[in-house]
Amino acid sequence: MLRRMELLLEEVDGKTQLSSPGVGLFTLAVETGRVLTTGMGAGVLDSLGTTYQLVVPEGVIGRVVSTPPVRLRAPVGYGTLLYELEPLTTAVMQDELAPVLPGGGKSSVLAVRAPHSGRFWHRPAPGEPPIVKEGDLLGEGTAVGLIEVMKTFTHLHYASGGPLPNKARVVRLVAGDGDEVLEGDPLVEVEPL
Amino acid sequence: MFHRLLIANRGEVAVRIARACRDLGVSPIGIASKADLDASWVEAMDEVVAIGPPAASQSYLNATAIVQAARQTHSSAIHPGWGFLSENQRFASLVRQHGIAFCGPSAAAMRTMGVKSSAKRAMDRAGLDVLPGSDGPLPNVEAAAACGNEIGYPVLLKADYGGGGRGMRLCHSEAELREAFGSARAEAESAFGSGAIYLERYLTGGRHIEVQVLCDSYGKGVHLGERECSIQRKHQKLIEESPSPVLSAEEREAIGERAIEASLAIGYTSAGTIEFLRDDDGKLYFMEMNTRLQVEHPVTELVTGIDIAKKQIEIAANRPLGLDQADVRFEGSAIECRINAEDPTQDFRPSPGRLKAFAFEASDGPGQLRVDTHLRAGDEVTPHYDSLLAKVIAYAPTRPAAIETLRSALSNAKVEGVHTTIPLHLAVLESEEFQRGDYDTRSIPGWTGKAN
Numbered sequence: 201m202l203r204r205m206e207l208l209l210e211e212v213d214g215k216t217q218l219s220s221p222g223v224g225l226f227t228l229a230v231e232t233g234r235v236l237t238t239g240m241g242a243g244v245l246d247s248l249g250t251t252y253q254l255v256v257p258e259g260v261i262g263r264v265v266s267t268p269p270v271r272l273r274a275p276v277g278y279g280t281l282l283y284e285l286e287p288l289t290t291a292v293m294q295d296e297l298a299p300v301l302p303g304g305g306k307s308s309v310l311a312v313r314a315p316h317s318g319r320f321w322h323r324p325a326p327g328e329p330p331i332v333k334e335g336d337l338l339g340e341g342t343a344v345g346l347i348e349v350m351k352t353f354t355h356l357h358y359a360s361g362g363p364l365p366n367k368a369r370v371v372r373l374v375a376g377d378g379d380e381v382l383e384g385d386p387l388v389e390v391e392p393l
Numbered sequence: 394m395f396h397r398l399l400i401a402n403r404g405e406v407a408v409r410i411a412r413a414c415r416d417l418g419v420s421p422i423g424i425a426s427k428a429d430l431d432a433s434w435v436e437a438m439d440e441v442v443a444i445g446p447p448a449a450s451q452s453y454l455n456a457t458a459i460v461q462a463a464r465q466t467h468s469s470a471i472h473p474g475w476g477f478l479s480e481n482q483r484f485a486s487l488v489r490q491h492g493i494a495f496c497g498p499s500a501a502a503m504r505t506m507g508v509k510s511s512a513k514r515a516m517d518r519a520g521l522d523v524l525p526g527s528d529g530p531l532p533n534v535e536a537a538a539a540c541g542n543e544i545g546y547p548v549l550l551k552a553d554y555g556g557g558g559r560g561m562r563l564c565h566s567e568a569e570l571r572e573a574f575g576s577a578r579a580e581a582e583s584a585f586g587s588g589a590i591y592l593e594r595y596l597t598g599g600r601h602i603e604v605q606v607l608c609d610s611y612g613k614g615v616h617l618g619e620r621e622c623s624i625q626r627k628h629q630k631l632i633e634e635s636p637s638p639v640l641s642a643e644e645r646e647a648i649g650e651r652a653i654e655a656s657l658a659i660g661y662t663s664a665g666t667i668e669f670l671r672d673d674d675g676k677l678y679f680m681e682m683n684t685r686l687q688v689e690h691p692v693t694e695l696v697t698g699i700d701i702a703k704k705q706i707e708i709a710a711n712r713p714l715g716l717d718q719a720d721v722r723f724e725g726s727a728i729e730c731r732i733n734a735e736d737p738t739q740d741f742r743p744s745p746g747r748l749k750a751f752a753f754e755a756s757d758g759p760g761q762l763r764v765d766t767h768l769r770a771g772d773e774v775t776p777h778y779d780s781l782l783a784k785v786i787a788y789a790p791t792r793p794a795a796i797e798t799l800r801s802a803l804s805n806a807k808v809e810g811v812h813t814t815i816p817l818h819l820a821v822l823e824s825e826e827f828q829r830g831d832y833d834t835r836s837i838p839g840w841t842g843k844a845n
Binding site: 222223224225247248250270275276277280 | 427430440443444445446452457458460461462464465466491
């Protein structure tokens with residue numbers, strides 16, 4: 201399980217700045233143009249063997265206008281600027297926000313979602329068959345894939361609750377094999393039985 | 394030798410170690426809290442990692458963040474300086490666990506010397522004189538009273554994990570001891586997380602004399618003579634000098650030899666200081682060992698010509714000491730004044746602020762002047778950390794010449810924007826007692842509480 205740590209928040213000239221709350225190596229940065237809101241995971245900080253999910257603090261919503269660091273595992277210090285956000289205009293469509301808002305917003309898509317950011321894998325090792333495929337039945341505890349964070353692979357299990365029923369059928373794999381995903385992103389679309 | 398060394402400290406000591414790094418061709422890497430990021434001292438570093446918010450507990454005391462900073466800057470050594478984590482054995486272990494060299498002794502030596510009763514026992518076994526007292530912590534008030542009656546009053550109750558006078562009680566009788574025991578224990582418990590209390594005979598007055606040792610990792614060590622630091626206020630040293638005006642050459646040699654033998658007996662490595670209290674009969678009792686570089690190390694460097702900070706880094710890099718005791722020569726006299734941002738006329742109230750002027754001009758006295766500082770005019774003295782502004786050190790062939798050099802330097806110093814302890818230093822340097830070398834830890838000669 202990842203520990204969570206809130207990003208530092210500062211308002212500068214109408215722009216919201218989110219910076220690193222600690223010293224470490226920063227990965228899985230959210231890309232330019234994506235929308236960040238309170239409670240979302242926005243990258244990962246590795247500090248002396250402990251991995252922290254960086255979380256967007258209270259009262260923040262905006263679109264990332266800064267570019268992610270060029271280096272993979274970029275060394276950062278306390279207060280290093282990680283994201284610059286511009287305020288959202290009303291023109292932003294609900295659709296765009298829906299998948300990232302807690303609870304799914306208007307999202308009608310019933311899906312198993314990423315519990316934190318990382319890389320989503322369909323198969324346990326290259327060359328092996330995918331853990332689930334279209335049409336498979338999912339019940340409490342069925343494995344649906346792997347999430348990789350900092351070279352650590354964790355099985356992701358189907359868990360009912362919220363919109364997800366006790367049993368479901370896989371409609372399609374939304375996230376590709378090896379895709380970088382953010383917290384709350386749909387991974388496997390399902391339908392109730 | 395290391396390519397890059399991370400200095401886990403700030404201010405004056407960080408600048409001092411950066412200078413030692415440059416001399417050795419090592420690249421100094423700094424850390425700075427948010428309050429220090431714009432300070433001018435960070436310019437002494439090749440790279441600086443922002444380590445945390447201003448509070449020391451989240452920045453200069455954050456062991457994990459510091460070791461991570463060393464890793465991501467590819468530093469292969471850490472120097473802890475003094476204060477902060479410099480005597481924390483868990484930090485030393487964490488550093489070494491991550492394959493980084495630690496400029497200091499082994500964690501085991503730090504642990505033995507960090508607990509007062511175990512340090513006392515180890516040094517007693519290694520042949521140093523210790524003040525008569527309880528063997529280790531006292532289990533209860535009855536044991537304390539029995540021990541007090543046996544060694545005779547006055548006695549001092551001390552916290553085993555203590556420092557800075559907390560948990561310390563002076564007792565002149567059994568009745569006083571019985572009354573003080575409970576509160577001393579409670580105070581130690583809340584301040585240091587351990588209520589372990591021990592007792593020893595109280596020495597009235599006495600002079601604070603300490604011996605500098607240097608030991609390499611091949612079992613070789615030398616002593617660099619003594620420093621006298623009897624001019625103190627509330628256990629904080631104000632003026633230090635080497636040689637001490639009271640020790641004879643034979644006494645110096647004898648205590649130096651015993652100090653180095655005791656250090657080698659406990660397997661000590663790196664630079665260390667053994668502190669003694671000298672009674673009126675000239676007997677030196679072991680007080681404690683500081684397992685790090687000390688603030689007052691420059692006076693020893695001036696009289697011996699040996700760079701202690703550089704030696705520490707070399708020892709950490711597993712270089713042999715390259716010195717025999719016969720190579721260590723003592724020449725001349727050095728005196729250091731610690732200039733703090735405090736108002737000595739207002740009970741030493743801290744005085745942070747912006748320095749409008751900050752200059753120590755070359756002295757017109759007979760000797761040389763060394764000024765160790767991290768500040769210049771225009772800098773801010775922050776309220777977050779200690780109040781040391783500079784150490785002004787005079788070196789001359791004789792003690793009177795050193796005093797005169799220092800007096801002249803301090804009376805011409807231009808420091809504006811904050812209050813400083815310079816008036817106190819001038820009063821001491823001008824006092825007859827200090828000039829005669831006749832002083833002890835009880836009083837500050839010449840200082841009446843008012844500037845002249």
